[in-house]
Amino acid sequence: MERFIDPRTLARVKDMPLIAKTVADGFLHGLQQSHQRGVGVEFSQYRQYEPGDPPSRIDWKLFARSDRYFVREAERESEITMWFVIDASASMQQATDAEPDAWSKFEYARHLVATLSYIAQKQGDNFGLLALAGDHQILLPPGNGERHWHRLLKMLTGLESGEVFPDAAIVKSAISRLQKNSLVFIISDFYQLSNELDEFVNQVSAGHNEVVAMQLQCQDELSFPFKGAIRFEDLETGEQVLVSASSARDSWRKALKKHQKKLLKFMHQQQVMLRSININQPMDQALHDFLSSRQKVRN
Amino acid sequence: MTSLAVVRKFATDMPFSGLSLSALSFLQPAALWALAVLAIPVLIHLFNRSRGRLVKIGHIELVRNARKLKVTELKLADWLLLLLRVSLFALAALILAGLALPGLSSSNKATVYVSPAWLAAAPPQAVAELLQQYSDKKRSRILLLRNDFPALDEQLVGGIRKDDLQPLKISNIWPLLAERLSLEQHQGNVEVYALDNLAQFGPSRPALPREVSWHLSHYATSNASNPMPVTAVVAYDSQHSADAQVLGAALDSLKAHRLSGLSWNLIETQDLAADYRDVDWLILLSDSLAPAPLADATAAPKVVLTDAYGAARRIAPAQLRLPFYPFSEFRVSRTGDSADDQRTLLSLPDNEPLLQQTQSGATREIHFNSRFIPAWSSIAQQPEFPELLLQLLISDEQRENAFAGAGVLPSQLEIMANASDTPLPRRSLQSLLAALMVLLWLPERWLSERKRRAQF
Numbered sequence: 164m165e166r167f168i169d170p171r172t173l174a175r176v177k178d179m180p181l182i183a184k185t186v187a188d189g190f191l192h193g194l195q196q197s198h199q200r201g202v203g204v205e206f207s208q209y210r211q212y213e214p215g216d217p218p219s220r221i222d223w224k225l226f227a228r229s230d231r232y233f234v235r236e237a238e239r240e241s242e243i244t245m246w247f248v249i250d251a252s253a254s255m256q257q258a259t260d261a262e263p264d265a266w267s268k269f270e271y272a273r274h275l276v277a278t279l280s281y282i283a284q285k286q287g288d289n290f291g292l293l294a295l296a297g298d299h300q301i302l303l304p305p306g307n308g309e310r311h312w313h314r315l316l317k318m319l320t321g322l323e324s325g326e327v328f329p330d331a332a333i334v335k336s337a338i339s340r341l342q343k344n345s346l347v348f349i350i351s352d353f354y355q356l357s358n359e360l361d362e363f364v365n366q367v368s369a370g371h372n373e374v375v376a377m378q379l380q381c382q383d384e385l386s387f388p389f390k391g392a393i394r395f396e397d398l399e400t401g402e403q404v405l406v407s408a409s410s411a412r413d414s415w416r417k418a419l420k421k422h423q424k425k426l427l428k429f430m431h432q433q434q435v436m437l438r439s440i441n442i443n444q445p446m447d448q449a450l451h452d453f454l455s456s457r458q459k460v461r462n
Numbered sequence: 463m464t465s466l467a468v469v470r471k472f473a474t475d476m477p478f479s480g481l482s483l484s485a486l487s488f489l490q491p492a493a494l495w496a497l498a499v500l501a502i503p504v505l506i507h508l509f510n511r512s513r514g515r516l517v518k519i520g521h522i523e524l525v526r527n528a529r530k531l532k533v534t535e536l537k538l539a540d541w542l543l544l545l546l547r548v549s550l551f552a553l554a555a556l557i558l559a560g561l562a563l564p565g566l567s568s569s570n571k572a573t574v575y576v577s578p579a580w581l582a583a584a585p586p587q588a589v590a591e592l593l594q595q596y597s598d599k600k601r602s603r604i605l606l607l608r609n610d611f612p613a614l615d616e617q618l619v620g621g622i623r624k625d626d627l628q629p630l631k632i633s634n635i636w637p638l639l640a641e642r643l644s645l646e647q648h649q650g651n652v653e654v655y656a657l658d659n660l661a662q663f664g665p666s667r668p669a670l671p672r673e674v675s676w677h678l679s680h681y682a683t684s685n686a687s688n689p690m691p692v693t694a695v696v697a698y699d700s701q702h703s704a705d706a707q708v709l710g711a712a713l714d715s716l717k718a719h720r721l722s723g724l725s726w727n728l729i730e731t732q733d734l735a736a737d738y739r740d741v742d743w744l745i746l747l748s749d750s751l752a753p754a755p756l757a758d759a760t761a762a763p764k765v766v767l768t769d770a771y772g773a774a775r776r777i778a779p780a781q782l783r784l785p786f787y788p789f790s791e792f793r794v795s796r797t798g799d800s801a802d803d804q805r806t807l808l809s810l811p812d813n814e815p816l817l818q819q820t821q822s823g824a825t826r827e828i829h830f831n832s833r834f835i836p837a838w839s840s841i842a843q844q845p846e847f848p849e850l851l852l853q854l855l856i857s858d859e860q861r862e863n864a865f866a867g868a869g870v871l872p873s874q875l876e877i878m879a880n881a882s883d884t885p886l887p888r889r890s891l892q893s894l895l896a897a898l899m900v901l902l903w904l905p906e907r908w909l910s911e912r913k914r915r916a917q918f
Contacts, residue, residue, distance in 0.1 A: 254520030268520070354521035384519075392536050394514035397522035404525050405514045407535075411528030418524045 170445055173274065174266045179316055183277040186447045187285070209233040244289040244305045246341050247276040248367075250351030250360070251296035251324040253398045257352070259381050259443055261388070268379040269324040271442040272350045275377070277316055278450060279348065284312040292318055293337055295363075297326030302337055305345075327399050328355060331362040338363070342370020350377045353426055356399065364433055374435040377453075378426070382443040384419060387412050489560030489888060496555035503547030507540060539913060546906040553899045561895065562888035571650030572596065574604040575642070575674075577635050580655045581606065583681040592655065602650070607638050636668055644671045651675060670883040694726035694743040694855075697734050702747035708834040708842045709745060715848040743767065743855050747834075765855050766827045807854070817854070828854055 173182050212221055212232030225233045249272050258267035266274070276292065283290040284307060291305035292315050303318050328351070331338070341347050347367055353360055353376065368374040382388075389408035396403045423439075430437040440449045488494060514536065519525075574596055581589065596602045635656060643652065652674040694713065698706040706728055717724040731748050738744050746768040807817035807828070820827045832839040841847060 257518060257520040260517050352520050354523075383517075384524075389515075389517065392514040392531055394516050395522060395525050396516055396518050398518050398520055400522065402522050403516075404522060404528070405531045405536075406525055406528045407531045411525050414528040415524050418527060422521075422524070 170271075170443060171262070171265060173446065174264055174270070179274060179277050179320060180281075180313075182274055183281040183316075186274075186278045186450065187281045207236045210236050244291065244343075244345040245280070245283045246305070246345050246347040247280060247290065247292050248341070248347060248349045248351075249273070249276060249292070249294040249322065250328055250349070251294045251301075251322060252328040252351075253296075253325050254327075254352055254354050255324050255379070256398050257381060257383075260383050266442060267324075268352055268381060268442055269322075271379055271440075271446070273319045273322060275350060275440075275446060275450075276348075277319055278446065280312055280315050282450075282454075283307075284309060290315065291340075293334075293341070294318075294322050295329055295334060295337075296324060298329060298333055300329070300334055300337060302340075304340075328359050328363070330359055331366055334363065335366075338366050341367050342372055345372045347372055347374045348377055349374060350379065352380070353378050361429060364430070364435060368433045368435050374433070376430055376435050376437045378437060378439045379442050380439055382441060385441065387415050487562055487888060489562050489890065491559060493559040494555065496558045497552065499551050499555060500548055503544055503551060506547070507544040539909065543906065543909050543913065546902055546909065550899060550902050550906060553895050553902070557892050557895045557899070560890055560892065562890045572602040572653055573648050573650065574602065574653045574655065575607050575639065576604060577607050577654070577656040579657050580679060583657055584679065585681065588679070588681075607635055607642070607654075609638070639674070640668045640670055643674070648672065653677060655679065657681065673883050690721060691723040692721050692725070692742050693740065694724065694745060695734075695738065695741050696726055696728045696745045696747065697731045698728070698747040699731045699749065701749060702833075705747045705834040709747070709851075712842065712848045712851050716852055719848070720852055766825060767854065768827070768829060 173186070176182055209222065209225065210233065212234050216234050220234045222233050222235045225231075249269075251269065255269040255272065256267050258270075259265045280290045280292075287307060289305040289307045290311070292301070292303040294301040301318060301322065303315055306314075349364060349367070351360060355361065364374065364376065387408070389412075391408055392405065393408050393411070394403050394405045427437055438449075438453055440453075514531070574592070576592070584592075593604070596604055635654075639654065652672065654674050655677045657679060696706055696709055696713075710726075710728060713724065713726055726743075731746075743765045744767075746766060748768070805819045806815040807819050809815045814831075816831055818829045818831070820829070832841070834842045836843060841850070844850070
């Protein structure tokens with residue numbers, strides 16, 4: 164049996180909350196054994212020391228009394244605000260060419276945000292939404308609780324993609340809100356016309372916050388399965404280029420490699436974690452990989 | 463002596479060589495409407511022009527450096543496909559229409575028939591040319607059209623002397639040709655060499671049992687340069703001026719085609735002179751009898767044609783219907799052999815004499831029991847009326863000598879050409895076309911599949 168849920172299956176389910184819950188619960192069971200507890204101010208309980216726990220967390224006074232190693236555990240602080248920034252530009256409409264029913268990058272982004280915010284809501288974190296396309300932006304101020312999550316889902320459902328990613332100047336007011344002690348997920352394909360996304364990432368990461376760039380890629384881009392004469396059309400500019408797929412494959416891969424290298428270098432400079440997600444792979448697996456890698460980073 | 467033939471090539475001397483486009487024919491030409499299906503691949507081509515599959519991507523820069531395809535590269539495949547499909551449909555239509563070749567197209571088996579008159583009249587180099595033309599072709603025969611077929615079916619070899627041909631004078635090659643063609647199954651083409659000379663052809667044209675190619679040559683005899691001088695006087699009274707005009711037109715035609723030496727006067731009867739010994743023909747169009755001086759043999763012309771009694775024996779136009787090709791019939795119908803040497807040259811269906819001839823001394827007197835104007839008789843409207851007139855006015859021996867080389871009249875040529883000969887069997891090309899279709903169909907499928915999978 165497949166451990167993860169096939170995205171094609173998910174694409175057929177039109178119920179966004181159900182998808183979010185299914186995906187999140189599927190892997191949260193094994194992963195977050197005690198998401199409520201951690202290092203903090205508010206005491207919660209003592210726990211037997213286990214190899215691997217940092218020695219600094221051993222309660223030495225209790226050790227003196229009982230001659231046993233105990234670790235103090237506390238309620239996790241939840242001062243972090245999660246911001247989900249969705250790039251709603253037209254290029255996000257790209258989907259797998261061979262599967263017309265599959266999710267586009269934009270759909271994937273919506274469901275990804277729904278799932279991530281569900282996890283955030285479960286953990287008691289604050290979360291907000293910012294969707295950017297053209298000169299209009301949709302903003303949901305941070306909040307928590309299930310009602311807030313449903314509000315966010317409603318906004319996600321109403322989102323539409325189109326136009327191009329806005330200039331940093333236009334979204335200045337929004338950026339200032341993101342810069343305060345928050346975890347910002349930027350979900351985009353990171354294709355830009357000039358450098359508006361770079362500028363955005365640059366400004367967002369400038370504040371007191373942690374930025375995670377989630378790059379959505381589809382299988383078509385990675386493997387370039389096209390054959391024959393293909394007329395590629397840019398979703399944003401409408402420009403068309405007619406190529407023979409077999410001869411374009413090498414140059415495509417070269418160009419993509421170069422693009423990725425440049426993007427990675429840029430993100431590295433900005434101290435932004437870049438996660439590339441293949442939208443044709445199971446979403447729960449991507450989340451699982453992402454969350455477990457974050458845990459490694461933390462510990 | 464004259465020979466003013468209508469010089470007209472009846473059939474061009476085109477040898478029937480191999481497969482020429484003109485040799486192709488259709489067994490069911492109506493099925494050529496099926497060619498309309500050619501519109502189908504053309505429409506497919508127009509509606510289905512491949513301009514590359516459209517794929518929308520987020521970032522065009524990724525393919526910016528790829529080699530751009532030119533639309534012409536795509537079109538080439540499209541046009542090739544169109545060409546293949548059109549040929550396929552055209553072949554299918556041709557199969558339906560039954561494209562066929564003449565069944566016996568092997569030109570090396572030709573049978574050549576030469577009329578004796580042609581051989582007699584042809585200059586030596588023409589005969590040599592003919593021999594040369596068919597000598598290198600295997601199994602082709604050159605035969606002389608003569609009566610004693612098939613007992614004397616000898617090859618025509620160059621050595622036949624012209625003197626030997628004299629007894630072979632054949633006036634009608636139609637039945638000979640028809641007999642030969644029906645008795646022997648001819649492989650290959652049949653070519654007939656003849657003169658465009660009236661004397662060879664009989665009065666009627668039978669439908670031949672198979673197609674033949676005609677080679678009509680015109681070899682002018684020495685008569686041509688020596689026109690026979692003939693003089694005529696047409697005298698008419700006041701009631702007959704219309705008849706005189708009709709006759710004048712006929713004489714014009716005679717002068718143009720047969721007797722270049724003909725000259726005639728149109729005068730009124732009261733101006734008639736006494737002496738007509740120098741006049742060959744006196745044509746008297748009058749209600750009264752011939753003028754008295756004519757009775758005198760010393761002053762008489764050679765021939766008198768008169769309708770003097772015509773008024774008394776008026777014949778309604780509807781009754782006067784000459785057979786279509788009647789020249790010879792004037793000769794054969796000399797039945798009436800009356801006591802005073804009066805002969806009926808032509809009689810009507812009810813045995814009423816129409817043309818009567820009386821020989822009085824040196825003068826032949828021909829009575830026409832009607833008039834030439836259309837209201838009276840249709841005789842002058844017949845296309846062969848000038849010929850009839852000529853035969854009446856010229857003695858038999860004169861005619862044989864003078865017009866041996868006379869050409870076929872245009873109207874007669876038409877009769878020859880509009881033959882209902884049995885056409886040659888046709889060899890259908892359907893199996894060949896079908897094979898060709900399969901051959902074209904394979905690359906069409908290949909290209910089409912390739913295009914469908916977009917793998918070029």
